[in-house]
Amino acid sequence: MATIDPEFGKKLKKYGAYDFNACYNCGTCTAICSLSTENDSFPREMVRLSVLGDKDGIRSSLKPWLCYYCGECTTNCPRTANPGELMMSLRRWLTSAYDWTGLSGLLYRSLFLTISAFILVAAAVIGFGYYKNFSLEQVMHAGHYFEMIAIASVFTIILLPNIVRMWWYVIGKPKVKAPVASYFKAFDELLVHMFTQKRALSCDDNRFRWLEHLVLVIGYLSLLFTTVFLDWFSSSSLFVIILGYLESLVIFVVTVDFVWKRIKKDKEVSRHSQPSDWLFVIWLLLMGFSAFAVRLSIDTRLLDNNSWIYFVHLIILAQWALIIVPFGKWTHFLYRSFAMYMEKIKN
Numbered sequence: 033m034a035t036i037d038p039e040f041g042k043k044l045k046k047y048g049a050y051d052f053n054a055c056y057n058c059g060t061c062t063a064i065c066s067l068s069t070e071n072d073s074f075p076r077e078m079v080r081l082s083v084l085g086d087k088d089g090i091r092s093s094l095k096p097w098l099c100y101y102c103g104e105c106t107t108n109c110p111r112t113a114n115p116g117e118l119m120m121s122l123r124r125w126l127t128s129a130y131d132w133t134g135l136s137g138l139l140y141r142s143l144f145l146t147i148s149a150f151i152l153v154a155a156a157v158i159g160f161g162y163y164k165n166f167s168l169e170q171v172m173h174a175g176h177y178f179e180m181i182a183i184a185s186v187f188t189i190i191l192l193p194n195i196v197r198m199w200w201y202v203i204g205k206p207k208v209k210a211p212v213a214s215y216f217k218a219f220d221e222l223l224v225h226m227f228t229q230k231r232a233l234s235c236d237d238n239r240f241r242w243l244e245h246l247v248l249v250i251g252y253l254s255l256l257f258t259t260v261f262l263d264w265f266s267s268s269s270l271f272v273i274i275l276g277y278l279e280s281l282v283i284f285v286v287t288v289d290f291v292w293k294r295i296k297k298d299k300e301v302s303r304h305s306q307p308s309d310w311l312f313v314i315w316l317l318l319m320g321f322s323a324f325a326v327r328l329s330i331d332t333r334l335l336d337n338n339s340w341i342y343f344v345h346l347i348i349l350a351q352w353a354l355i356i357v358p359f360g361k362w363t364h365f366l367y368r369s370f371a372m373y374m375e376k377i378k379n
């Protein structure tokens with residue numbers, strides 16, 4: 033039996049939703065949505081489940097992840113119930129529902145706790161520097177290993193169990209019958225969506241945004257590879273050095289555009305930014321910028337007398353790896369790809 037939570041609407045507002053109770057079920061949003069089909073009829077269904085407080089129904093649904101937030105439904109809703117932003121809020125709520133640590137929900141709901149977590153991580157990095165007598169060589173060496181350890185542990189300790197929980201809510205608990213072979217057959221869907229997010233192309237007026245995301249994903253993943261596996265900051269290979277510069281520049285340019293759009297608010301998708309949205313784009317921008325600054329100060333021999341440049345980069349990197357990647361908006365990239373995968377398994 034479904035669990036109905038009469039307080040769900042109030043709780044969802046802490047994740048950014050508002051006014052969805054104004055919905056009078058006209059269906060315009062579903063009719064207008066270019067991603068909504070006969071089998072995947074949203075967002076009206078999600079609005080109804082949210083108004084009812086049907087948490088189980090929402091938790092077992094992949095539909096919030098099938099929306100790519102073009103904002104068309106919100107623009108055309110006659111009751112200004114803002115279904116597009118409701119879908120976004122449901123994605124945040126689902127992220128916290130999947131997260132076994134409970135930290136994701138705490139951070140989404142409280143800006144105070146989010147800022148405290150950022151300060152705590154910064155203090156830990158500075159404390160580590162103090163422990164190493166602020167020796168640039170030692171801290172850079174440790175920073176390089178930190179990246180590898182952080183990637184491996186965040187994935188195995190936090191993200192992997194959360195994906196298993198997602199599977200449990202969507203397929204295991206509702207007893208969806210899916211033959212083992214379907215998990216293999218659908219695997220290409222996971223890879224294609226993870227790297228291209230091609231479904232977003234079906235959203236009207238979304239092509240440039242899709243292209244920006246694609247360039248950003250390629251820039252981000254390749255910079256990760258260049259810093260972690262090609263050891264960009266210590267490399268003397270001209271190819272690796274230039275590659276790292278280009279990748280960090282790509283991240284910087286695209287994220288400056290994202291931040292600018294959120295400031296301008298001229299499109300529905302950037303009109304309602306939550307702290308988690310701001311933190312995601314600003315930290316990505318800072319990562320690209322500070323990585324570029326570190327390598328530039330190495331090449332211009334400025335880093336030895338300005339080791340603070342590396343410390344600032346390490347603080348940004350640690351906050352990104354320990355807060356935003358496991359508990360923040362970064363996870364949407366992962367859950368959305370797995371949602372496409374599970375959707376194909378279910379079908």
Ligand code: SF4
Nearest residue numbers: 055056058059061109
């Ligand atoms: S268009 Fe607005 S009022 Fe109509 S069903 Fe969608 S959310 Fe409700």
Ligand code: SF4
Nearest residue numbers: 065099101102103105
């Ligand atoms: S924001 Fe766009 S993709 Fe998402 S439900 Fe609304 S119309 Fe569909």
